[in-house]
Amino acid sequence: MLTAAHQSLNVCVLVVIISTLIGAPYGAISGYFGGKVDAFMMRFVDVLLTLPFIVVVGALGHHFNGNWFVVAFLIGVFNWVIQARLVRGQVLSLRQQEFVEAARALGASDVRIIFRHLLPNVTGVIIVQATLDIAGAILAEAGLSFIGLGIQAPDTSLGLLANQAREAVDTRPWLFYFPGAMIITIALTINFIGDGLRDALDPRQTRQRR
Numbered sequence: 001m002l003t004a005a006h007q008s009l010n011v012c013v014l015v016v017i018i019s020t021l022i023g024a025p026y027g028a029i030s031g032y033f034g035g036k037v038d039a040f041m042m043r044f045v046d047v048l049l050t051l052p053f054i055v056v057v058g059a060l061g062h063h064f065n066g067n068w069f070v071v072a073f074l075i076g077v078f079n080w081v082i083q084a085r086l087v088r089g090q091v092l093s094l095r096q097q098e099f100v101e102a103a104r105a106l107g108a109s110d111v112r113i114i115f116r117h118l119l120p121n122v123t124g125v126i127i128v129q130a131t132l133d134i135a136g137a138i139l140a141e142a143g144l145s146f147i148g149l150g151i152q153a154p155d156t157s158l159g160l161l162a163n164q165a166r167e168a169v170d171t172r173p174w175l176f177y178f179p180g181a182m183i184i185t186i187a188l189t190i191n192f193i194g195d196g197l198r199d200a201l202d203p204r205q206t207r208q209r210r
Helices: 002-033 035-050 053-063 068-079 081-094 098-105 110-121 123-146 158-164 174-201
Strands: none
Touching: 002 035, 002 068, 002 081, 002 110, 002 123, 002 158, 002 174, 035 081, 053 068, 053 123, 068 081, 068 123, 081 110, 081 123, 098 110, 110 123, 123 158, 123 174, 158 174
């Protein structure tokens, strides 16, 4: 089970890397330029949100025999839209700030303003969402593997272990419940870490001291 947990965490890390590398710049570009550029880019995001995520990722992943890297890559490719929306919202509120105007007056290019000035100022939001994406990724991978559309043998994962133990749930229930408990524990732990980081990094979050 430790090997399966390690593989599931590998999937989560790869998903978060891919979704952050795509979503953060995409959202920053959309929010910075605004207008028609923002409208077009966000409509593309809306289209992705309407796609049946489980069906698309499961069908494509199954086509590649359930390789864990392919499954993680596909989840990451469809998982970046939330990151993009959050970063866009932050950049929309920052693009008229004085430091952006000063950089523009000094002749900084749009690319430099986005990547050297705006993105570093939304790092807190990116980190928090990336942390929460880990929990979402492990649940997505577990769900796909459990229904037979995710990671396949000889690779392993917690969801695949639960799937393989379904028929033995009446005679050897620990084979089914232990992977499920591990999935829940990891997801809850990551969510608690994400909530803590949000409180620590987001200045708008006020915590009452007693």
